[in-house]
Amino acid sequence: METIDSLMLGFSVALRPDVLWYAFIGCVVGTVVGMLPGIGPLAGISILLPLTFGLNATNAIVMLAGIYYGSQYGGSTTSILLRIPGEAASVMTCIDGNAMARKGRGGAALCIAAVGSFAAGTFGVIMLSLVAPPLAGFALRFGPPEYAALLVLGLVFLAYMSTSSLARTLLMAAFGLLLGTIGIDVMTGHFRYSFDIPELGDGIGIVPVAVGLFGLGEILATPSRGVTTDVQRPKLRELLPSREEWRQSAMPIARGSVLGFVIGIIPGSAHIISSFMSYALERRLSKHPEEFGKGAVAGVAGPESANNAASTGAFVPMLALGLPTGPVTAVLMAALLIHGVPPGPMLVSDHPNVFWGFVASMYVGNLMLLALNLPLVGLFVNMLRIPYAYLYPMIIMFCVIGVYEVNHSIVDVWIMLIMGVVGYGLKKFGFDPAPLVLGLVIAPIFEMSLRQSLIMSDDTWTIFLQRPIALVLLCISAVLLALSAISFVLRKDWRAKLAEVEAAEKS
Amino acid sequence: MKHRFTLRADHVAGAAFIVLGVVVFAISGDLPFGRISAPGAGMMPKLMAGLMMAFAAAIMLYPTGPEFGTLEWGDRTHAGLLVLITAIAIACYQPLGFLITMASLVFALLVIVERRGVLPAAAYSVGLTLFAYWLFGKALKAPLERGLFWF
Numbered sequence: 001m002e003t004i005d006s007l008m009l010g011f012s013v014a015l016r017p018d019v020l021w022y023a024f025i026g027c028v029v030g031t032v033v034g035m036l037p038g039i040g041p042l043a044g045i046s047i048l049l050p051l052t053f054g055l056n057a058t059n060a061i062v063m064l065a066g067i068y069y070g071s072q073y074g075g076s077t078t079s080i081l082l083r084i085p086g087e088a089a090s091v092m093t094c095i096d097g098n099a100m101a102r103k104g105r106g107g108a109a110l111c112i113a114a115v116g117s118f119a120a121g122t123f124g125v126i127m128l129s130l131v132a133p134p135l136a137g138f139a140l141r142f143g144p145p146e147y148a149a150l151l152v153l154g155l156v157f158l159a160y161m162s163t164s165s166l167a168r169t170l171l172m173a174a175f176g177l178l179l180g181t182i183g184i185d186v187m188t189g190h191f192r193y194s195f196d197i198p199e200l201g202d203g204i205g206i207v208p209v210a211v212g213l214f215g216l217g218e219i220l221a222t223p224s225r226g227v228t229t230d231v232q233r234p235k236l237r238e239l240l241p242s243r244e245e246w247r248q249s250a251m252p253i254a255r256g257s258v259l260g261f262v263i264g265i266i267p268g269s270a271h272i273i274s275s276f277m278s279y280a281l282e283r284r285l286s287k288h289p290e291e292f293g294k295g296a297v298a299g300v301a302g303p304e305s306a307n308n309a310a311s312t313g314a315f316v317p318m319l320a321l322g323l324p325t326g327p328v329t330a331v332l333m334a335a336l337l338i339h340g341v342p343p344g345p346m347l348v349s350d351h352p353n354v355f356w357g358f359v360a361s362m363y364v365g366n367l368m369l370l371a372l373n374l375p376l377v378g379l380f381v382n383m384l385r386i387p388y389a390y391l392y393p394m395i396i397m398f399c400v401i402g403v404y405e406v407n408h409s410i411v412d413v414w415i416m417l418i419m420g421v422v423g424y425g426l427k428k429f430g431f432d433p434a435p436l437v438l439g440l441v442i443a444p445i446f447e448m449s450l451r452q453s454l455i456m457s458d459d460t461w462t463i464f465l466q467r468p469i470a471l472v473l474l475c476i477s478a479v480l481l482a483l484s485a486i487s488f489v490l491r492k493d494w495r496a497k498l499a500e501v502e503a504a505e506k507s
Numbered sequence: 508m509k510h511r512f513t514l515r516a517d518h519v520a521g522a523a524f525i526v527l528g529v530v531v532f533a534i535s536g537d538l539p540f541g542r543i544s545a546p547g548a549g550m551m552p553k554l555m556a557g558l559m560m561a562f563a564a565a566i567m568l569y570p571t572g573p574e575f576g577t578l579e580w581g582d583r584t585h586a587g588l589l590v591l592i593t594a595i596a597i598a599c600y601q602p603l604g605f606l607i608t609m610a611s612l613v614f615a616l617l618v619i620v621e622r623r624g625v626l627p628a629a630a631y632s633v634g635l636t637l638f639a640y641w642l643f644g645k646a647l648k649a650p651l652e653r654g655l656f657w658f
Contacts (some may be wrong), residue, residue, distance in 0.1 A: 045570075050649065051649075053649065068540045105544070113628040121537055159576075165566070165568075167562045167565040167566050168562075169564035170558070170562050170567075171524060171559060171566065174555050174558040174559040174562060175524070175527075175555075175559055177551070177555045178531065178552055178555040178556055178559060181552040181555065182553050182586060185548035187546045187548070188547065190537075190538060190547075190548035190549075192538060192548060192549075192552060193531075193534065193552075216593075219589065220582070220585070220586040220589055221582055221586065221588065223581075223585040224585075224621060236551060257600060298595070329594055357621075389617070389621040389623065390617070390631060391615075393612070393613040393616040393617060393632075393635075394613070394635055396589070396593060396612065396616065397609050397612060397613055397635070397639060398638075398639070400593070400596065400597065400600070400612070401605075401643060401651075402607075404652075405643070405649050408650070409559065410597065410600060413597045413600070414597060417586070417590065417593055417594060417597060420590070420593075421590060424586055428516075428580070429516050429519070429572065429578075430572050431518065431520070431572075443551075447551045450546075450551070451546045451550070451551070454543050454544060454546050455544060455545065457541050457544055458544070459544040460543065461543060467642060488569075495635055
């Protein structure tokens with residue numbers, strides 16, 4: 001009953017004209033960002049973050065979240081029509097979605113993807129509104145040792161679930177945590193690695209790093225000659241799936257929604273893993289597994305639903321625990337912090353308007369995306385015709401403006417350029433930069449929790465083993481590390497299977 | 508039987524991160540590590556540098572990536588030019604201001620990197636810059652750099 005009352009409060013916020021307007025802008029921009037090559041949801045959110053500085057916290061987070069889940073919708077369009085996954089989560093959609101398009105069912109595939117995304121997104125939001133408040137209540141029992149252990153578990157989970165190896169992911173996370181120590185140490189006042197540059201006293205910002213790694217780094221590695229703009233525009237009358245296609249997609253959408261939400265709560269590349277697992281599940285359950293890869297409806301409906309539900313699930317730990325599960329939620333968390341609204345257990349009680357307004361706006365946003373994406377698919381597809389040679393100079397310009405406008409600091413723009421080069425290098429050597437960004441975001445919280453815990457200790461590290469919640473969290477971390485080691489030794493890792501699928505898709 | 512050593516991308520990347528870790532330790536001399544119950548400003552960075560080096564050693568010992576020689580660097584000219592042009596634009600941004608710098612940045616990218624015609628490139632770069640000026644400077648009221656010429 002309390003949840004329903006709170007949701008009513010949320011809808012009273014979400015249906016305000018200004019909030020609706022910013023949700024609409026977020027959804028449109030997100031769809032475009034998801035479709036355009038060389039710019040993903042993370043870069044899109046980071047570049048547009050400064051634009052939200054003049055807004056209140058609710059409007060800002062509603063718009064930025066709209067970009068996030070809107071990009072999932074947009075990503076499916078390029079996957080189905082162009083066989084280009086806008087991001088890794090869309091790889092599975094490429095396989096059968098594009099096969100459907102080649103059979104002349106591209107419109108139906110887009111419609112199924114959009115409806116599946118809507119259903120999964122709505123299911124995810126309902127679950128978010130039910131799960132997040134009690135979880136936040138539980139987290140109120142956490143002290144510094146519990147928080148430190150929770151963050152360790154988050155990083156280990158991230159490494160365990162990541163698409164690259166455990167050592168690579170933890171290496172990137174450690175690098176991010178190290179970068180996060182730059183600046184004044186708030187406990188002792190020491191300047192750390194600031195090299196007499198006053199701007200570095202405040203540390204390295206999340207925006208220049210995220211824009212550099214995911215925006216500029218991607219552009220550096222994408223010469224325009226390698227980007228195709230040859231695209232088929234589906235006709236509106238081709239958009240409606242047949243009755244048989246609806247029937248084939250119903251259960252995969254339901255299964256994908258549940259699977260995606262559960263995986264989304266866990267830190268890591270949840271939306272990638274969920275779409276991969278959903279595809280594998282649907283193929284296993286199908287009476288005609290031989291159709292997968294040749295245009296199976298379930299191969300589009302399941303993964304698309306799963307990755308959208310996972311995007312929503314990722315908001316649970318971010319809002320309830322203040323724990324980002326991926327780089328996008330890390331940037332969204334940074335956006336809330338910039339607006340003076342710290343995510344975590346106190347968010348629901350201290351800022352109910354922001355929390356419930358945000359949750360309710362996601363219901364509305366999903367409806368908007370469904371209404372926008374189907375009728376306007378032709379218009380959005382036209383954007384793919386813009387030659388990439390003209391597109392990326394615009395993106396670079398927006399990167400520079402976006403980063404500069406955060407603090408009016410040219411040092412931040414230099415950091416962005418350096419991180420762009422680092423991102424290019426990491427891409428060449430097969431490193432995923434996402435854990436780096438996550439490490440950078442959680443570095444201040446992690447360091448503070450760790451040091452406060454140690455100060456509370458009796459000059460011993462065992463304080464983490466003396467507190468029951470911290471002990472349980474660390475035990476789970478140890479089990480995950482052990483499982484990862486066993487997978488490595490036995491070479492029975494799901495990453496190898498995903499790599500095989502991706503390699504097959506590329507060929 | 509004698510195994511021939513093959514230099515892999517992971518060896519190079521791991522070595523680079525180990526060197527970075529050594530550099531961090533070298534420049535952290537003035538940051539105290541402290542004790543367990545009184546951790547100093549140097550504890551976290553040194554712990555993280557140590558962990559980073561340990562993981563870097565792990566990927567060097569168990570490399571899974573391709574041979575270093577097979578890495579594809581065909582985009583290096585594109586990347587190098589982009590970095591150079593963007594760096595010049597960043598250096599000029601505060602002295603020259605938003606309009607001149609951004610129009611020049613887009614124009615240079617189109618003409619030098621993409622080999623587009625001068626006139627279309629000039630029209631696009633000026634149009635795009637004016638649109639961005641309106642969007643950020645007027646519609647969103649974000650203070651943009653004016654530079655020496657006050658525009």
